[in-house]
Each structure stands twice: as C-alpha cells, then as structure tokens.
Amino acid sequence: MNTAPLGQFALLAALAVGLYGLAAGLVGLRRGAGEFIEASRRAVLAWAALIAVAALALEVALLTRQFHVVFVAQVSSRDLPLLYTLAAFWGGHAGSLLLWALILGIYAVAAQPSVRRLPGFAPVVNLVLLAVMTFFTALLVATSNPFTEVAVPPPDGRGLNPLLKNPWMAVHPPALYFGFVGMTVPFALAIAALVTRRVDAAWTHLARRWVLAAWLALTLGLLFGAKWSYVVLGWGGYWAWDPVENAALMPWLAATAFLHSIQVQERRGLLAGWNLSLIFLVFALSIFGTFLTRSGVVSSVHAFASSSIGMLFLAFLATTLVASFGLLLSRSADLHASVGLDALLSRESAFLANNLALLVGAAVVLIGTVFPILAEAATGDRINVGPPYFNQAMTPVVVLLLVLMGVGPLLPWRSVRTAEFGRIIASPAALALLLALAVAAAGVREPGLLLLFALCGFVAAAVAVEFLQGIRLRRTRGEGWVTALILLVAGNRRRYGGYIVHLGILLILVGILASTAFATQAQVTLAPGATAAIGRYTVRFIGLAQTQQAGIRATTATLSVAVSSRPTGTIQPRNLYHIVESQATAAIGLRSTWRDDLYVVLIGWSADRRATFRILVNPLVMWLWAGGVVVVVGAAIALTPARRRESILSPAAMRSEARAPAGVSRS
Amino acid sequence: MSAVIIAIAVAAAAYLLAPLVRVRQPPGRGDP
Numbered sequence: 001m002n003t004a005p006l007g008q009f010a011l012l013a014a015l016a017v018g019l020y021g022l023a024a025g026l027v028g029l030r031r032g033a034g035e036f037i038e039a040s041r042r043a044v045l046a047w048a049a050l051i052a053v054a055a056l057a058l059e060v061a062l063l064t065r066q067f068h069v070v071f072v073a074q075v076s077s078r079d080l081p082l083l084y085t086l087a088a089f090w091g092g093h094a095g096s097l098l099l100w101a102l103i104l105g106i107y108a109v110a111a112q113p114s115v116r117r118l119p120g121f122a123p124v125v126n127l128v129l130l131a132v133m134t135f136f137t138a139l140l141v142a143t144s145n146p147f148t149e150v151a152v153p154p155p156d157g158r159g160l161n162p163l164l165k166n167p168w169m170a171v172h173p174p175a176l177y178f179g180f181v182g183m184t185v186p187f188a189l190a191i192a193a194l195v196t197r198r199v200d201a202a203w204t205h206l207a208r209r210w211v212l213a214a215w216l217a218l219t220l221g222l223l224f225g226a227k228w229s230y231v232v233l234g235w236g237g238y239w240a241w242d243p244v245e246n247a248a249l250m251p252w253l254a255a256t257a258f259l260h261s262i263q264v265q266e267r268r269g270l271l272a273g274w275n276l277s278l279i280f281l282v283f284a285l286s287i288f289g290t291f292l293t294r295s296g297v298v299s300s301v302h303a304f305a306s307s308s309i310g311m312l313f314l315a316f317l318a319t320t321l322v323a324s325f326g327l328l329l330s331r332s333a334d335l336h337a338s339v340g341l342d343a344l345l346s347r348e349s350a351f352l353a354n355n356l357a358l359l360v361g362a363a364v365v366l367i368g369t370v371f372p373i374l375a376e377a378a379t380g381d382r383i384n385v386g387p388p389y390f391n392q393a394m395t396p397v398v399v400l401l402l403v404l405m406g407v408g409p410l411l412p413w414r415s416v417r418t419a420e421f422g423r424i425i426a427s428p429a430a431l432a433l434l435l436a437l438a439v440a441a442a443g444v445r446e447p448g449l450l451l452l453f454a455l456c457g458f459v460a461a462a463v464a465v466e467f468l469q470g471i472r473l474r475r476t477r478g479e480g481w482v483t484a485l486i487l488l489v490a491g492n493r494r495r496y497g498g499y500i501v502h503l504g505i506l507l508i509l510v511g512i513l514a515s516t517a518f519a520t521q522a523q524v525t526l527a528p529g530a531t532a533a534i535g536r537y538t539v540r541f542i543g544l545a546q547t548q549q550a551g552i553r554a555t556t557a558t559l560s561v562a563v564s565s566r567p568t569g570t571i572q573p574r575n576l577y578h579i580v581e582s583q584a585t586a587a588i589g590l591r592s593t594w595r596d597d598l599y600v601v602l603i604g605w606s607a608d609r610r611a612t613f614r615i616l617v618n619p620l621v622m623w624l625w626a627g628g629v630v631v632v633v634g635a636a637i638a639l640t641p642a643r644r645r646e647s648i649l650s651p652a653a654m655r656s657e658a659r660a661p662a663g664v665s666r667s
Numbered sequence: 668m669s670a671v672i673i674a675i676a677v678a679a680a681a682y683l684l685a686p687l688v689r690v691r692q693p694p695g696r697g698d699p
Contacts, residue, residue: 002668009672013679020683038686046679053675 004069007057007147014050014101015141017043018134025127037123041112044126047133048105055102058095058146062088068153071095071146077159077580079551084160087170091160093294094146096173100290101136103174103181107210108133111185114206115192121203124192125185132184135316143309159551162578162585168228176221176248180286182214183251186258187283190276191324194331199272204262207279209639215255216635222248223628234586234601236521236616238624239512241390246369247289250362254282257358264348267413271352273328273335278355280324285362287317297373343415350408354401361397364390391516395448398509402455405502406432406462428461449517456513459506463499470496489637497638504634507627514620515597521616528609535617537598538562539571544605553577554587557602557611561591573602573613597621 021043028036058071062085067073075091076084084091090099108129115125140146163169186207193203225245226238239245258278264271291297295310328335341348368385375383410424435457436450444450467488474484489496524532526541533539542558555575561568573589589600596619605611 006668006672010675013676017679017683024687035686039683042683042686046683050675050679 001060001064002066002068003057003060003064004066004147004149007054007061008145010050010054010057011137011141011145011147014047014054015134015137017047017050018130018137021047021130022127022134025123025130029123029127037126040123040126040130044108044112044129044133047130047137048109051098051101051105051137054140054147055089055098058098059086059089061147062086065157066153067155067157068149068151069146070148070150073150073154073157075157075160077157077551079580080157080160081550083167083170084165087164088160090173090177091164092146094140094144096177096294097136097140097144098146099174100177100181101133101140103177104129104133104136104184107182107185111188111210114209115189118189118192118198118202118206120196120198121189121192124195125188128188128191129184139309139312143312156580159578159580162576162581162583163232165578165585166228166232168224168231172221172224172228175217175224179214179216179218179221179248180251180290182210182217183255183279183283183286185210186214186279187324190279191327194276194327194334197331197334199276199331199334201262201266201269204265204275208259208262211255211258211279211282212635212639215252215259216632216639218248218252218255219628219631219635222252223625227625230621231588231590232585234588234614236519236599236601236614236618238621241368241385241387243369243372244293246365247292250365250369251282251285251289253358253362253365254278254285257355257362258282260351260358261355264351268348270341270348273332274355276328276335277325280321280328283324284317284321287313287320291317292369345411345418345421346415347408347411347413350404350411354404354408357397357400357404361394361401364393364397368393399452399455402452402459402509405505406455406458409466409499409502410462425462428458428465431461432458444517446517449513452513453510456506456510459502463502463506466499467496493637493640497634497636500634500637501631502634504627504630504632507623507630509627511620511622511624511627515618515624518619519616521614523603523612523614525610525612532613532615534615535596536564537615537617538565539598539600539613539615541611541613542570544609544611551579553579555602555605557589557605557613559589559600559613561598571598571600573600575602592622594622595619 021040024036024043025040027033028038028040061069061072062076063082065072065076065078071092071094072088075088075095080088089095108126111125111129112122115122189203189207189210193199222245225248229235229240229245230238258275261271261278262275265275291310291313295313297310341352343349368389372383372385375381406428407425410428411421416424432454436454439453440450444453467485470488471481471484474488475481479487489500520535522532522534526532528541528543531538531540539559539561542560545556545558547554547556554577556572557574558570558572560570568591571589571591574587575584576587577584586601589598589602591598596617599616599618601614603612603614
C-alpha cells in the first residue's frame with residue numbers, strides 16, 4: 001500500500017479548502033451573508049479533517065516502512081521500535097510542520113462551540129484561523145512536503161536521530177506544539193474583539209481558558225524538554241539557554257503575563273488595550289518560536305538563507321504583527337478606560353509590575369537569542385551568548401517576580417494603607433527571615449542566594465496564609481480541616497488553582513537554585529574494584545558488560561553506591577552505539593532522592609577494562625520535577641469550570657470587597 | 668487508493684458547497 005498519494009491529495013485539498021474558506025468568510029463578513037459565513041465555518045472543519053487524513057497517511061507510511069517516501073526514509077528504519085516509529089512523525093522538519101497543522105485543526109474544531117457564545121465573534125475567529133491554516137498548508141505543500149517520493153526506494157531508512165530515541169523526546173514536541181499552536185485561538189478571539197468592537201472583559205474570559213490550556217501544554221513541553229536534556233545529553237544539566245529552549249520560554253513568559261493582567265481587566269475594567277497587545281505578542285512569539293526551531297536559522301544563518309521557509313515565516317510574522325497592531329491602533333478610541341489606578345500599593349499595581357517583569361524577562365531572552373543570529377548575519381562570525389548573560393540578566397527579574405508572587409496575592413484591590421500593608425506581610429516576612437537564617441546556618445554565605453531562598457520562603461508563607469485564612473473562615477461553619485481545604489479550592493478553582501501553580505513554580509525555582517549553586521562534579525578513571533568519593537557518596541566500579549539488541553550495541557558499567565559508607569545498591573551508566581546511524585549516545589546512571597541526584601556518565605573505557613566517568617551530585621533536582629507536577633495539578637484545577645459562583649471569598653478579596661463601592665463587579 | 672481520494676473529494680465538495688447551493692433553490696423546495 002502506498003499512502004503518499006492520499007497524503008499529497010489531502011494537503012492540496014486542504015490548501016484549496018483554506019483559500020475557499022478565506023474567500024467565503026471575507027464575502028460573508030462584507031455582505032453580512034449567512035450562507036457564506038456558514039461555508040467558511042465548514043471550511044475550518046473540512047480543513048481539520050483533511051489534515052487529519054494527511055497525518056494518518058504519514059503515520060501509516062511510517063508504520064508500514066514506505067521508504068520510497070523521502071521523509072519516512074529520513075527519520076525511520078526497519079528496526080525502529082513501535083513507540084519511536086509513531087514519534088518519528090515529528091522527528092523531522094516536514095512531519096513537525098504537519099503536526100503543527102494537525103494540532104491547529106484540533107484546536108479549531110474544539111474552539112467552535114465556545115466561540116459561538118460571543119455574538120459576532122465566530123465569523124472573524126474562523127477567518128483568522130483559516131488565514132493561519134492556509135499559510136501552514138502552503139508551507140507544507142510548497143517547501144516542506146512530507147509526501148515527496150523517490151522512484152527507487154532505499155532498502156532501509158536512515159533511522160531516527162539516536163538522541164530522539166527517548167520517551168521524553170517522544171512527548172516533548174507534541175506538548176510544545178500544543179502550547180505554541182494553542183495561542184492561535186486567543187489570538188483569533190482578540191482580533192474578533194477588535195473587529196466587532198467588543199473589547200470588554202467578555203473575550204478575555206473566554207480567551208483565558210484557551211491561553212491557560214496552551215500555557216499548561218507549553219509548561220509541560222518545557223519540562224519534558226528539560227528532563228530529556230537531563231537524562232539524554234549527559235552534561236548534568238537540564239537547561240542550557242539554547243535558542244530552541246528559549247523559543248518556548250518567550251511565549252511562556254508573555255502568556256504568563258496575560259494570565260495575570262486579564263484579572264485587572266475583568267475586575268477593574270483597566271488594561272483592555274494592553275491585554276490585546278499581550279495576546280498579539282504571545283502569538284507572534286509562538287510563530288517566532290516555530291520559526292526558530294523550524295527554519296534552521298539557529299544552526300546557521302546560511303542554512304536559513306538557503307531555504308525559502310525562513311523568509312516565508314518572517315513575512316508571515318511581519319504581516320501578523322502589522323495587521324494586528326494596526327487594527328489595535330485603528331480601534332484605539334474604543335480602548336480608553338474610564339477609571340485609572342487608585343494607588344501604587346494595590347493588587348492592580350502588583351499585576352502591572354508583574355507584567356513588566358515578565359516582559360523584561362521575555363526581552364532578555366529574545367535579545368540573547370536573536371543577537372548571535374544578527375551578529376552572524378552582519379559579520380559572518382558566530383558569537384555565542386551563553387548562560388552567564390542569561391543568568392545575570394534574569395536574576396533581578398526573578399527576584400522582582402518572587403517579591404510580587406508573595407506580596408501580590410496579599411494586596412487588596414484599589415488601595416491599602418501602609419500600616420495595614422505592614423500588618424499583612426508581617427508573618428510571611430518573619431517566616432522568610434527564619435528560612436534565610438536556617439539556610440545560612442546550613443553553610444550558605446552568598447547574600448544573593450540567601451535573598452533568593454528567603455524570597456521563596458516569603459512566597460510559600462504568603463500562599464499558606466491565604467489558604468489558612470480561607471480554611472479558618474470555612475471552619476467557623478463546622479467543617480473539618482480537609483473538607484474545608486477541598487471545598488475552599490473547589491469553590492474558587494481559578495484563585496486557588498493559581499496559588500497551587502505558584503507553589504509549583506516555587507518548587508521549580510528552589511530546585512533550579514539549589515542544583516545550580518551547589519552542584520559538585522568530578523571526572524575519574526577507575527579500574528575494576530576501585531572507588532571514588534564525591535559529596536556524601538562513594539562509588540565502587542564493579543565492571544563493564546557489552547550487549548547488542550535492536551540495532552544498539554550497549555556498553556554497561558556497573559557501580560555500587562554507598563551513602564555515608566552505607567551500601568544503597570548499584571547504578572548503571574551506559575554507552576549506546578546506534579549501528580544504523582553510526583552514532584553513540586549516553587544513558588546516564590541516576591540515583592534520585594529528595595535531597596540530591598547522583599548522576600554518573602560513562603565517558604570512555606580502555607582495553608585494560610578501566611573506565612572513565614563523570615560523576616555529579618545535583619541537589620534538589622527532584623524538587624524541580626515535583627514542582628512541574630504541582631504546576632500541572634494547579635493549572636488543571638484552574639482550568640476546570642466552576643459549577644457555581646464561589647461561596648466564600650478569600651481573605652484578601654474580602655478586604656477589598658469591603659472597600660469596593662457598589663457596582664464594582666466581583667470576579 | 669484512488670477510490671478513497673475521489674470519495675473524499677466528492678464528500679468535501681458537497682459539504683462545503685451545500686450552504687451556497689441551498690439558498691439558490693426555489694422557495695418551498697429547499698430545507699425548511
């Protein structure tokens with residue numbers, strides 16, 4: 001069976017359907033003709049179905065080893081296991097773009113019922129979706145066709161890049177793309193809000209859910225990528241400020257800003273124009289992220305110049321920015337708020353400062369990512385902007401964000417008296433001081449680190465205060481602690497889900513801080529029976545073994561591990577030689593605990609059976625992954641729709657509620 | 668494979684053109 005013609009047809013048909021839908025939608029909007037608007041809605045659904053057919057055709061081509069399809073031969077081979085054959089779909093450029101399109105189709109179909117709830121929005125939303133759809137189908141058809149065939153197929157494929165043969169890499173790209181592509185729906189909603197002149201909080205209410213879902217996927221994508229980097233690349237770290245990582249971090253930061261600033265619009269009617277701008281920025285950064293990862297510009301500007309896809313992406317990006325911000329400017333008269341900020345010390349000011357910090361963070365990452373590319377284009381020399389730049393520039397941003405994460409939730413809306421403010425933050429501040437003292441007592445002397453740990457304590461205490469006060473209020477009705485906690489969270493999922501996300505982010509930050517500041521490493525060459533000590537660990541090299549299976553020749557070193565002279569089992573770092581691809585990768589030996597990770601890489605071995613290892617002890621890395629799980633739980637809680645209005649407000653909300661004049665709506 | 672392609676093409680065209688064709692039917696003979 002040859003599924004390439006079916007895929008080829010589905011892509012061409014999708015392109016035609018996209019163009020048809022665009023034309024029908026434009027005519028429908030201009031003439032107010034319902035039948036044309038309906039035709040354009042049907043085009044969205046038909047496009048999604050055709051792309052699904054194309055995706056199915058490619059997946060079947062991979063599974064049935066149709067090596068006459070160039071893409072299939074490039075990313076798979078006969079001995080590739082089932083999981084990686086499925087994942088080989090996004091193991092190369094053309095397949096990745098098809099995955100992008102497939103996910104866009106899923107989002108477009110899923111968005112239809114909710115978009116209809118806003119009168120007049122659906123035709124515009126579908127038109128924007130069709131524009132994005134048509135662009136990506138044009139790319140797939142013209143520059144990155146995954147169904148290109150050759151007359152004489154090779155006997156076997158080249159195989160999947162060995163570095164991608166890892167479960168984390170199987171799930172990382174889809175998660176990331178669900179994040180990138182998900183920003184298209186809120187972008188379309190924002191355009192519809194401007195076109196229909198309904199820039200009130202109604203669209204943000206709907207957009208929030210889509211942004212949050214995409215943000216969650218982006219978070220997962222970032223974490224999966226970090227985990228992959230940690231366990232596969234064997235350098236001991238999980239984040240290298242690599243352009244491809246940064247590509248996902250930038251929209252993440254901007255989307256985080258949006259998720260906070262919409263609360264100001266919903267609550268106070270402020271920042272309508274700002275929120276629209278943020279969504280345009282988030283979408284542009286998502287497209288830019290896809291451009292960075294897909295155009296080849298990262299590896300070299302010359303690779304970028306040699307293919308047309310980069311220029312097409314840049315043209316699309318420029319068109320998007322000009323069109324969206326142009327529309328925003330033309331509607332500026334609709335965007336004037338009747339009220340302003342009441343006081344510097346208020347919840348809304350905290351949100352504004354948070355937005356500023358997040359956008360400065362995104363700008364820092366953008367500059368550090370783009371500068372080497374521009375420099376190479378201008379001078380021909382590659383300039384490397386490394387972790388020192390990012391770490392130094394991001395530290396003040398993180399400090400400011402931590403302060404705001406702690407203070408913000410405690411601040412009431414509108415304004416607060418300074419004395420009252422002092423009373424509110426007294427107990428979290430005291431706890432933060434205690435934590436700083438404890439960390440100092442544990443031997444940490446650098447003031448910067450002490451400050452960061454103290455701030456983490458401050459945020460944790462502030463979140464705890466919010467939870468405790470809410471629970472205490474419920475307990476006055478006779479509820480038990482656990483019931484009160486569950487009902488508190490269930491009663492206002494958005495708020496308490498958000499706090500749980502804050503706790504997760506905090507765990508991630510503590511993990512990053514500790515593992516960056518206190519990691520120790522050593523490189524040792526050991527004969528069988530010899531030992532090496534690092535930190536509280538002693539490892540004894542037992543011996544090497546070689547095996548061959550599924551196209552991989554594995555060399556496995558076995559080491560016994562003792563913690564403070566107490567034996568705790570063995571660890572087995574491996575070197576994997578992929579025969580078809582003639583490339584070696586490392587499989588690290590890892591012993592993870594809440595306290596630290598023992599991370600062993602087998603670097604080499606000699607004929608006399610001595611082996612060389614890089615051994616690292618990375619403190620609190622598990623906190624990072626645990627934090628990721630907590631973020632996912634919190635975001636999932638915030639995503640689930642509330643069945644009824646919150647029955648109990650949080651203490652801070654009650655404080656502001658008491659001060660708010662009649663007519664100020666509650667969130 | 669060609670039969671599948673033709674079937675998809677016909678179904679898609681019918682689905683997409685239906686809203687535009689329907690309104691051109693004489694009154695009383697189209698959808699209620």
